Amino acid sequence: MRIAVAGGGPAGLAFAAFARLADPPDEVTVWERHRVEDTYGFGVILPPAALNTIRRADPRLADALEPHLTGWDEITVHRHGRFFTTGAPHLGAMSRRTLLRLLRQRCAELGVRVHQGAPAPGIAALAAGYDLVVAADGARSTTRDALAGQFGTTTERLAPDYLWLGAERSFDGLAFIVVATPRGPVTAHVYPYEPGRSTFLVEATHRPGTEERARLFAHPLAGARLLENRSRWSRFLQVRNSTWSSGNVVLLGDAAHTAHYSIGSGTRLALDDAHALVTALRSEPSVPAALAAYEAARRPIVEHTQRIGRASAAWFAGLADAGDAPPERFLVDLVTRGGRVSMRDLSADTAGVVPADTVPGGR
Ligand SMILES: Cc1cc2nc3c(=O)[nH]c(=O)nc-3n(C[C@H](O)[C@H](O)[C@H](O)COP(=O)(O)OP(=O)(O)OC[C@H]3O[C@@H](n4cnc5c(N)ncnc54)[C@H](O)[C@@H]3O)c2cc1C
Numbered sequence: 113m114r115i116a117v118a119g120g121g122p123a124g125l126a127f128a129a130f131a132r133l134a135d136p137p138d139e140v141t142v143w144e145r146h147r148v149e150d151t152y153g154f155g156v157i158l159p160p161a162a163l164n165t166i167r168r169a170d171p172r173l174a175d176a177l178e179p180h181l182t183g184w185d186e187i188t189v190h191r192h193g194r195f196f197t198t199g200a201p202h203l204g205a206m207s208r209r210t211l212l213r214l215l216r217q218r219c220a221e222l223g224v225r226v227h228q229g230a231p232a233p234g235i236a237a238l239a240a241g242y243d244l245v246v247a248a249d250g251a252r253s254t255t256r257d258a259l260a261g262q263f264g265t266t267t268e269r270l271a272p273d274y275l276w277l278g279a280e281r282s283f284d285g286l287a288f289i290v291v292a293t294p295r296g297p298v299t300a301h302v303y304p305y306e307p308g309r310s311t312f313l314v315e316a317t318h319r320p321g322t323e324e325r326a327r328l329f330a331h332p333l334a335g336a337r338l339l340e341n342r343s344r345w346s347r348f349l350q351v352r353n354s355t356w357s358s359g360n361v362v363l364l365g366d367a368a369h370t371a372h373y374s375i376g377s378g379t380r381l382a383l384d385d386a387h388a389l390v391t392a393l394r395s396e397p398s399v400p401a402a403l404a405a406y407e408a409a410r411r412p413i414v415e416h417t418q419r420i421g422r423a424s425a426a427w428f429a430g431l432a433d434a435g436d437a438p439p440e441r442f443l444v445d446l447v448t449r450g451g452r453v454s455m456r457d458l459s460a461d462t463a464g465v466v467p468a469d470t471v472p473g474g475r
Contacts, residue, residue: 113138113393116242118232118255120144122156123365123382124248125215125226130169130390132222138393141225141242143232148216152342153208154278154312155182155305157376160202162383169387173218180206180214182304184285189443190332191290198443203286203376205305211379235259235361244399245361246389248382251349253367263363264354269347270372270425272317276343277325279312281336288446290431291328293320297431298328301374312338313373315428319345348372348425352418356411357403364389369414372421374428381417385410424449 115131117124120142131138158181167174183204188197219226232238235258238245247255256263282304289300295318304310314325325338351370356363365382389406396402427449 113243113399114241115140115244115246116232116238117142117246117248118238119247119249119253119365119367120146120212120216120226120228121248121250121365121382122211122215122379123367123386124246125212125219125224126166126169126173126383127246127248127364127386127389128224128226129173129215129218129222130386131393132219132224133170134390134394137223141227142219143227143230145229145231147229148213151209151212154276154339154341155205155303155309156208156211156311156379157203157205157303158211158383159204159376159380162380163204165384165387169390170218173214176214176218177206177211180210180306182206182282182306184304186285187443187447188283188285188287189290189446190287191442192292193331195332196443197285198447200286200447203303205303205311205376207306207309208379210306239359239361243360244393246364247361247367248364249367251351251366251370253363255361256353256363256367259358259361262358263356266352266354268350270350270422271347271429272315273319273345273347274313274315274373275319275345276341277312277314278339278341279310279333279336280308280339281310281333282306282308283310283332287332289329289332293318293328298325299428299431300329300332302332303376350418350422356407360399362389362403362406369418371414371417372425374424375417375421377417377421381414384413 115138117128117140124142128140128142131140163174163178181204183202185199185202186197187200188195232255235255247253249255256265283302287302289302291298298316298320301313302310349370353363353368356368364385366378371377371381388409392402392406396405
């Protein structure tokens, strides 16, 4: 089968690699508009389940990725100048650049043709020239939008504004930092992804500038700098589609659906989509049957994740009204905010307030 993939992000590259492992291998061509040196982003969360999916699809890729994962088993909340830490289910993250580099490397080994630094051709040419067109070109997918009437796309911007930053410090685990300001709370969602580096996503309604951010987060940063890399204030774009395929064109990853960044699921969903689509193409007798099976397998999980993301987004947006709840109560509310993690997942003995005159662990 001849397959065209628009977009060389995690979804498109993982799909391309997995499709080459079919017997006989599919002929796969990927177009990625950015050059390799223009790859940006900090760390992305990859839970153990995501690595398991990759291992089922391509054990060699999983072996290549695993040493680059930074894992943790705790959550820390910083609030009103105090912090408290509790045990949490194991999670991990890795650099988005490293993830993409290793996916590109695996695609090259497996014989995927990648046109790097080249926008995908128009959808009409792709749909006519290939057996299958995979639109993996992200939340603002132009491939999808060229056929928007057919996918039933709806998009919505969720408040507040956010900014992807990095920190020159590896925090010990997931950290949520809430600082009260006269203009409302400023929140940072933080997790380590490689030695000496953490993702540091800042949320605020008033878009604090560089100096204000450094001042607000001076205590947890403990002298480390905040890093920018094409960082722009934005609002989370919630993407939904009433159907994920039209003719021989199928949506994958963020092009099909987004889930709020506060639950760290975007990359995992993209990789799981890639595996599910290749599985369906291998097991179903025709492309239309495979596309229907892919959507039937993925849609319930995606919609469940989107509901949790929505609840999480609403919880963070309502922080201004959280008042002075005791720290333990605040932590329980935070961890269970979307109903995704039960209190059974919290270790019973570690929750407690730590004085603010020391800074929680970091490397
Ligand atoms: C720049 C960026 C930085 C991010 N940083 C983080 C982060 O630090 N932490 C985190 O947890 N999540 C981050 N995310 C979100 C997370 O990475 C996504 O949820 C996940 O990558 C979804 O994968 P995807 O392949 O579906 O989409 P994307 O990762 O968006 O990949 C889509 C790809 O398609 C390409 N593309 C778009 N249009 C075309 C076209 N017409 N022709 C060819 N190529 C095209 C884009 O350049 C992009 O490489 C980031 C996303 C982006 C886009």
